[in-house]
Amino acid sequence: MFSTKHVVLLTIFLSLLQAHPIIFKGGKVIWLIDSPDITDIRFGKTFTRNFYSGVRVFNHKYNDESYIASNNNLLIKRWNGPSYQANIYGLSSIGLNLDSKKSMYNIGLHSDWENRRFMVMHMIEYSSFDQSTMNSVRLAFTPKITDYRGTAVWLIAQYSNHGFDNKNEESIIPVIRILKRNYLVEFGANGKETFLTLMTHF
Amino acid sequence: MKKTLLILTLLFSFIYSQDSNLKVEKDELVVEVSGMVCAMCAFGVQEGLSELSFLNQKVYKADGINIDLDTQLIYIPIDLSKKIDELEAIQIINDAGYDTIAIYTNFDGKKIEKKNVPKSVS
Numbered sequence: 001m002f003s004t005k006h007v008v009l010l011t012i013f014l015s016l017l018q019a020h021p022i023i024f025k026g027g028k029v030i031w032l033i034d035s036p037d038i039t040d041i042r043f044g045k046t047f048t049r050n051f052y053s054g055v056r057v058f059n060h061k062y063n064d065e066s067y068i069a070s071n072n073n074l075l076i077k078r079w080n081g082p083s084y085q086a087n088i089y090g091l092s093s094i095g096l097n098l099d100s101k102k103s104m105y106n107i108g109l110h111s112d113w114e115n116r117r118f119m120v121m122h123m124i125e126y127s128s129f130d131q132s133t134m135n136s137v138r139l140a141f142t143p144k145i146t147d148y149r150g151t152a153v154w155l156i157a158q159y160s161n162h163g164f165d166n167k168n169e170e171s172i173i174p175v176i177r178i179l180k181r182n183y184l185v186e187f188g189a190n191g192k193e194t195f196l197t198l199m200t201h202f
Numbered sequence: 203m204k205k206t207l208l209i210l211t212l213l214f215s216f217i218y219s220q221d222s223n224l225k226v227e228k229d230e231l232v233v234e235v236s237g238m239v240c241a242m243c244a245f246g247v248q249e250g251l252s253e254l255s256f257l258n259q260k261v262y263k264a265d266g267i268n269i270d271l272d273t274q275l276i277y278i279p280i281d282l283s284k285k286i287d288e289l290e291a292i293q294i295i296n297d298a299g300y301d302t303i304a305i306y307t308n309f310d311g312k313k314i315e316k317k318n319v320p321k322s323v324s
Contacts, residue, residue: 084239114240115239147270147271147272148270179242202249
């Protein structure tokens with residue numbers, strides 16, 4: 001699909017992008033996502049205040065193929081307000097199909113706004129391995145604002161639109177997010193599909 | 203005119219309440235920040251500041267510091283026998299993703315001093 005030169009050039013280019021999550025400088029993250037489309041395990045480190053790099057191994061459920069990829073995320077812009085934070089991130093992955101050894105890439109843009117009560121997130125990603133586009137929107141709120149040491153519970157409505165093979169598959173999943181210090185658990189289900197995220201920072 | 207006066211009154215009462223309710227110990231830096239709305243993200247501030255060279259770790263034990271998300275204040279107990287480098291603390295807070303606004307100190311135990319600081323240092 002690509003020559004080695006193309007892969008190297010693409011890696012350099014995509015490494016200039018950067019994505020979600022970007023945490024604190026020096027912070028590391030372990031992240032597991034199991035969604036209707038993908039099972040994804042990531043490990044990475046935030047090297048500067050706006051650059052994250054790591055590895056991910058994921059299984060694409062529609063074609064049941066697995067990939068290993070370098071994942072590089074860039075904080076493009078952040079707005080810090082007295083009671084809110086908003087961010088725009090560039091996301092990128094580049095890697096290989098574990099069976100066929102074909103190269104793959106994935107690029108995206110993630111934007112979010114949150115205060116202590118509400119959160120809005122949008123993400124759009126293009127993946128080369130199935131030439132698909134994924135659009136996700138999350139609207140979230142917490143019924144109870146907790147302090148730093150408390151356990152926070154967020155209720156999230158997650159909408160996804162997966163466009164591939166001239167088809168569009170849409171799903172809406174209610175998700176519950178539980179946060180305690182550096183641990184995050186999310187679980188969602190809509191009767192047909194389930195969604196799970198486990199994440200920790202350290 | 204009435205609306206302007208009302209807005210100004212509310213603004214000043216907010217500023218007054220923020221400062222008047224603030225308690226700062228002699229051996230403490232209190233840093234006002236912006237954007238610190240998520241507890242999980244604020245964990246980075248704690249992780250970074252717990253490595254501060256002049257931190258007094260006896261006060262908050264393993265946590266090292268105290269974070270108040272309501273007021274956007276970070277309480278850093280300091281060891282006065284060591285060199286206090288405020289920029290070191292500001293940089294760590296910036297590296298965790300937040301802008302810094304001001305540092306409050308009370309070294310003589312009588313009067314809280316407020317010092318405006320750059321919102322970000324590289």
